[in-house]
Amino acid sequence: xxxxxxxxxxxxxxxxxxxxxxxxxxxxxxxxxxxxxxxxxxxxxxxxxxxxxxxxxxxxxxxxxxxxxxxxxxxxxxxxxxxxxxxxxxxxxxxxxxxxxxxxxxxxxxxxxxxxxxxxxxxxxxxxxxxxxxxxxxxxxxxxxxxxxxxxxxxxxxxxxxxxxxxxxxxxxxxxxxxxxxxxxxxxxxxxxxxxxxxxxxxxxxxxxxxxxxxxxxxxxxxxxxxxxxxxxxxxxxxxxxxxxxxxxxxxxxxxxxxxxxxxxxxxxxxxxxxxxxxxxxxxxxxxxxxxxxxxxxxxxxxxxxxxxxxxxxxxxxxxxxxxxxxxxxxxxxxxxxxxxxxxxxxxxxxxxxxxxxxxxxxxxxxxxxxxxxxxxxxxxxxxxxx
Amino acid sequence: xxxxxxxxxxxxxxxxxxxxxxxxxxxxxxxxxxxxxxxxxxxxxxxxxxxxx
Numbered sequence: 001x002x003x004x005x006x007x008x009x010x011x012x013x014x015x016x017x018x019x020x021x022x023x024x025x026x027x028x029x030x031x032x033x034x035x036x037x038x039x040x041x042x043x044x045x046x047x048x049x050x051x052x053x054x055x056x057x058x059x060x061x062x063x064x065x066x067x068x069x070x071x072x073x074x075x076x077x078x079x080x081x082x083x084x085x086x087x088x089x090x091x092x093x094x095x096x097x098x099x100x101x102x103x104x105x106x107x108x109x110x111x112x113x114x115x116x117x118x119x120x121x122x123x124x125x126x127x128x129x130x131x132x133x134x135x136x137x138x139x140x141x142x143x144x145x146x147x148x149x150x151x152x153x154x155x156x157x158x159x160x161x162x163x164x165x166x167x168x169x170x171x172x173x174x175x176x177x178x179x180x181x182x183x184x185x186x187x188x189x190x191x192x193x194x195x196x197x198x199x200x201x202x203x204x205x206x207x208x209x210x211x212x213x214x215x216x217x218x219x220x221x222x223x224x225x226x227x228x229x230x231x232x233x234x235x236x237x238x239x240x241x242x243x244x245x246x247x248x249x250x251x252x253x254x255x256x257x258x259x260x261x262x263x264x265x266x267x268x269x270x271x272x273x274x275x276x277x278x279x280x281x282x283x284x285x286x287x288x289x290x291x292x293x294x295x296x297x298x299x300x301x302x303x304x305x306x307x308x309x310x311x312x313x314x315x316x317x318x319x320x321x322x323x324x325x326x327x328x329x330x331x332x333x334x335x336x337x338x339x340x341x342x343x344x345x346x347x348x349x350x351x352x353x354x355x356x357x358x359x360x361x362x363x364x365x366x367x368x369x370x371x372x373x374x375x376x377x378x379x380x381x382x383x384x385x386x387x
Numbered sequence: 388x389x390x391x392x393x394x395x396x397x398x399x400x401x402x403x404x405x406x407x408x409x410x411x412x413x414x415x416x417x418x419x420x421x422x423x424x425x426x427x428x429x430x431x432x433x434x435x436x437x438x439x440x
Contacts, residue, residue, distance in 0.1 A: 009417075010414075010417050013417070013419045013422055014413060014414050014422065016419070016422075017413050017419070017422035017423060017425065017426050018413065020423065020426050021413070021426045021429060021430060021433075024426070024430050025430060025433055025434065028430065028434055028439070029434065029437075029439050032434065032439045032440070033439065157440050
């Protein structure tokens with residue numbers, strides 16, 4: 001062996017190189033592991049228990065798909081409601097609305113199930129080339145609360161590789177390959193399918209076993225997309241949807257009611273209604289941090305929903321919603337989600353007075369818009385990530 | 388042990404061998420630039436090898 005390997009100069013350089021390697025290893029390890037940490041949730045005193053999806057379908061046990069479901073059980077007979085936030089994790093109003101409900105509501109009749117991180121693996125990565133933030137902060141009276149910003153897709157470390165073309169199992173409808181990791185293209189899932197299909201199947205089992213009457217899935221959409229400020233529903237949810245629209249219009253809240261096309265498969269608003277006894281509703285709010293036009297991704301863009309490019313596009317009439325200097329703040333988008341599920345529940349109760357679900361403590365729409373969503377979030381405890 | 392565990396084990400072994408190769412080269416090369424290039428390549432291999440993904 002060459003003696004130069006053991007010369008003093010080479011040994012010093014080798015030690016320096018290994019010191020750099022060790023430092024980068026531990027710094028990289030921390031950065032990776034921090035990106036797996038999930039944002040904290042402080043449930044209200046009304047929560048009965050925190051269930052896991054594996055209670056309904058054992059196929060997800062021990063995997064990242066075994067997400068938590070916050071159960072609010074009044075103990076009195078009534079209908080059951082399921083709310084999903086975070087099906088797509090680049091749509092922040094979805095999981096913030098679910099968290100705001102978890103931290104405020106009490107159920108006095110019937111049951112409410114809330115999954116705030118519907119596809120938790122999507123919170124462990126971001127979509128490549130989008131320049132997304134790893135996390136963002138929302139002001140509360142007690143300090144800043146942090147939330148994760150993620151991807152609309154399952155993390156490929158759990159499901160890889162993507163097929164060239166994704167074929168929806170039940171309908172044989174074909175889609176782009178990456179949609180195989182999109183929870184809202186994999187409904188109703190299957191027990192022996194991919195990670196994402198098993199995740200969808202676990203929620204279907206929850207809905208079937210818990211006799212869920214109403215299920216809501218909170219989404220957001222780019223402003224240049226036509227399905228926006230909308231509630232999408234299939235035929236079986238029609239009566240409840242119309243009642244909700246009437247109630248919302250009485251308060252001057254403009255929502256588009258979109259009928260789910262019968263031949264558009266894999267979607268929550270189609271398959272949940274077809275494969276379970278549940279009435280599904282999918283809500284969309286405008287998200288300026290999601291579309292193609294927005295500028296640099298910042299905390300401000302996510303929380304205030306203001307973006308110069310979108311304001312310009314709005315003035316040119318290129319968007320499906322109004323967009324001006326006021327933007328689309330996160331608080332307004334969260335308030336719209338919460339108001340829509342509140343009115344869907346009210347409409348259901350009017351149509352089914354024999355088996356209602358009564359929820360108290362829902363954050364009022366006007367108050368959330370004026371005070372901000374932070375006013376309805378618990379103060380942060382043991383804050384691990386300073387801003 | 389099923390077939391997937393065997394394939395995962397083989398992958399880990401290959402990762403370990405490649406990482407070992409680069410670590411040896413970090414010692415072997417005299418140039419600090421080449422040593423640091425070895426560090427850059429070995430780093431993701433080691434992170435993956437220790438299950439940090």
